[in-house]
Amino acid sequence: MRGRRRARHRDEFGGITNFPFDSVDLSLLAVHPRLIALAEAILRTDDLRIYTIESWAKYTGAADYRQAHHRDYLNHTPLVPSDAVPFRQLQLFLYLSDVTVDHGPTHVVSKTVTGRVPALPHAYLPDERPSWYEAEVAAAGPPGTVLAYSVDTFHRGSGMRAPGGARYTLMVNFRAGANDWMTRRSWGDRSFEPAWTPFVERATPRQLLLFGFPPPGHAFWTDETLSGMAQRYPGLDLTAWGGPSVSR
Secondary structure (H helix, E strand, O other): OHHHHHHHHOOOOOOEEEOOOOOHHHHHHOOOHHHHHHHHHHHOOOOEEEEEEEEEEEEOOOOOOOOOEEOOHHHOOOOOOOOOHHHOEEEEEEEOOOEOOOEOOOEEOOHHHHOOOOOOOOEEOOOOOHHHHHHOEEOOEOOOOEEEEOOOOOEEOOOEOOOOOEEEEEEEEEEEOOOOOOOOOOHHHHOOOOOHHHHHHHOOHHHHHOOOOOOOOOOOOOHHHHHHHHHHOOOOOOHHHOOOOOOO
């Protein structure tokens, strides 16, 4: 088992675990009200969806985490980024551990430096854009730090240098509800995971709206669907949608 774990982490992205997590508390942390409020303020809407949640563990010596400056949009959407506020997106990294300059912090470049660049290429090496590498900022911080940027922000992963070091983060991606072209995960598919039901049963209605649950008053909610939801999620308090309450 230990050998398989080590082999997994030899890949740069091998430390990624997809939502929902075995720990319901960790799953709920990814949809903390303060993160939701931050997304509402930046995207200027309360009609939000979450389209990716991942935890990411990195360890010194496990893999080479160094990257070139790049934008993430190619695996977030089949389209290209838009500067228009209604079509913007938000990526959040929540630090679960201390991320010093020796713990592989993400390096970001301000859009005031990069300016407008063509849709492709999506990445640039140091000799291609040396001024960007000179202007980059290491997003180091203590546990609880939130790094926020968008899919058109140039950034890069940096190497883990701390002896015996470990870095733990949560990545949470938000979009406006109508922007269906921005997606990476199907929550219907993830709802087969054993950890999904315990998360849903402890989440608030506001948190569940982020995953596409229809809001209270929506035509979806009928006696039949409420009865079905009570069967699928016996511990979910459905009073907000007009269904039965559950003692927690």
